[in-house]
Amino acid sequence: MNKKIIFMFLLAIALQSCESVKEYQKSKINDTEMALSAKKTEKFENTFQLYREASSGANGGKTGGGCGCN
Amino acid sequence: MKKRIITAACLAFLFANQSKAQNDTINSTYKKQKLKIEEINFVSSYYTQDGDNSAVTGGKGTEKLTDIATNFEVILSKKDSKNNVHSFDVNVGVDSYTSASSDKIDPSTVSSASYQDIRVYPSINYNFENVEKRYALNAGLSFSAEFDYTSIGANVGYTKTSKDKNREFSVKGMAFFDTWKVILPIEIRNNPTDNDANHLDTKPRTSYNLGLTLSQVINKNFQMAFLADIGYQEGLLATKFNRVYFDDLSVRSEKLPSTRFKIPLGVRANYYLNDRIILRTFYRYYYDNWNINSHTISIEPSIKLTPFSSLSIPYRFYTQSAAKYFDAINQHQLNDEYYTSDYDLSKFSSNMIGLGYHLTDSDKGIFNIKRIHSLEMRYGYYTRNNGLSSHIITLALQFK
Numbered sequence: 001m002n003k004k005i006i007f008m009f010l011l012a013i014a015l016q017s018c019e020s021v022k023e024y025q026k027s028k029i030n031d032t033e034m035a036l037s038a039k040k041t042e043k044f045e046n047t048f049q050l051y052r053e054a055s056s057g058a059n060g061g062k063t064g065g066g067c068g069c070n
Numbered sequence: 071m072k073k074r075i076i077t078a079a080c081l082a083f084l085f086a087n088q089s090k091a092q093n094d095t096i097n098s099t100y101k102k103q104k105l106k107i108e109e110i111n112f113v114s115s116y117y118t119q120d121g122d123n124s125a126v127t128g129g130k131g132t133e134k135l136t137d138i139a140t141n142f143e144v145i146l147s148k149k150d151s152k153n154n155v156h157s158f159d160v161n162v163g164v165d166s167y168t169s170a171s172s173d174k175i176d177p178s179t180v181s182s183a184s185y186q187d188i189r190v191y192p193s194i195n196y197n198f199e200n201v202e203k204r205y206a207l208n209a210g211l212s213f214s215a216e217f218d219y220t221s222i223g224a225n226v227g228y229t230k231t232s233k234d235k236n237r238e239f240s241v242k243g244m245a246f247f248d249t250w251k252v253i254l255p256i257e258i259r260n261n262p263t264d265n266d267a268n269h270l271d272t273k274p275r276t277s278y279n280l281g282l283t284l285s286q287v288i289n290k291n292f293q294m295a296f297l298a299d300i301g302y303q304e305g306l307l308a309t310k311f312n313r314v315y316f317d318d319l320s321v322r323s324e325k326l327p328s329t330r331f332k333i334p335l336g337v338r339a340n341y342y343l344n345d346r347i348i349l350r351t352f353y354r355y356y357y358d359n360w361n362i363n364s365h366t367i368s369i370e371p372s373i374k375l376t377p378f379s380s381l382s383i384p385y386r387f388y389t390q391s392a393a394k395y396f397d398a399i400n401q402h403q404l405n406d407e408y409y410t411s412d413y414d415l416s417k418f419s420s421n422m423i424g425l426g427y428h429l430t431d432s433d434k435g436i437f438n439i440k441r442i443h444s445l446e447m448r449y450g451y452y453t454r455n456n457g458l459s460s461h462i463i464t465l466a467l468q469f470k
Binding site for chain 2: 029040054060064
């Protein structure tokens with residue numbers, strides 16, 4: 001329960017302190033390294049972690065199924 | 071069955087939506103656009119590992135394994151008369167691996183069928199984006215086949231972007247309808263140790279996943295994403311060729327509950343520190359009803375060498391508690407209801423450190439080949455505190 005509260009707290013803080021950023025101000029946000037997703041080269045790293053560790057999910061992928069993994 | 075009907079209905083709705091958009095196009099003065107290739111991605115990796123806790127041999131024995139994985143992706147798109155974007159993502163992956171421990175399922179053979187295996191997994195995804203109303207709908211189908219495992223998957227998703235394009239919310243549902251071909255260890259094939267499955271039976275495993283993502287631009291240098299998944303699996307969740315040795319030295323095939331409920335929660339935060347350094351960070355908390363709790367933290371500073379190239383140093387720390395059904399070799403008791411000696415379900419922590427290089431040049435192309443838009447290479451060294459270690463090297467090329 002504590003962890004859920006911390007998660008919600010972080011979410012509230014993040015949303016509270018947001019600035020309205022115009023499109024022409026997004027040159028840094030639009031940098032490829034700033035993408036809020038795993039890189040193409042992380043694809044197979046994530047796959048082997050899915051096999052070698054008991055956890056999965058919350059990284060834009062799946063939590064299980066589709067292969068003989070966890 | 072109901073879930074399959076709902077999935078099919080969602081897909082039908084999405085494709086009907088596309089047809090309607092196409093008809094509108096014909097009726098207007100708009101000149102119909104053809105699908106064009108947006109990008110082609112090629113990713114290939116070589117993975118090797120070693121350790122001494124193979125689940126096939128009851129938690130003791132070599133875990134030596136090598137895997138060569140390749141993925142080929144083509145993204146096509148077109149705009150219709152209403153400026154809506156239709157895109158298709160066609161993907162084919164092939165994994166080829168050799169595993170020393172799989173050879174121990176039946177050590178009397180020179181090389182058992184599962185010593186070497188190939189997994190092929192094609193998928194297709196369709197995305198409809200209404201630019202004016204700032205939403206997108208997507209749906210996809212996937213298939214995977216290997217020697218003892220086949221999977222059919224479907225997914226549907228919805229994304230809504232805020233007016234200022236600083237916030238995006240997406241929801242995605244996935245379902246996988248998988249089938250195991252049961253392979254038992256050689257010594258218990260004629261006398262299975264439980265009622266879960268007999269040798270060469272086919273058993274289902276079904277997985278459902280609901281994923282929610284909220285991403286937010288915080289300021290000109292900083293953006294975050296909050297990710298939450300709910301996962302549920304049912305069917306044969308044990309790997310039946312894994313052995314478990316009990317305290318009386320008897321052997322059985324791994325046995326695990328037929329359902330599993332998972333809740334992972336994640337946060338991604340990327341910060342543009344200055345013109346040279348970008349910081350990529352990720353944290354995940356995971357819980358499931360097999361009593362596994364885990365924490366994942368990763369941090370990846372990326373250093374710009376030139377406007378077109380960067381070097382990154384990814385580091386990842388992971389720690390998990392043991393599943394309540396795990397015990398080491400010769401530790402399980404005969405009256406245990408469920409049992410496994412698979413060290414992937416044990417308590418451990420791991421570290422991974424690597425090096426990445428990214429080169430992009432949309433004007434001249436890479437190696438002066440205009441079509442190659444970017445090149446990415448990445449190496450990772452992974453160690454677990456129970457002795458397993460691995461190396462992975464990956465190459466990604468993007469063509470435009």
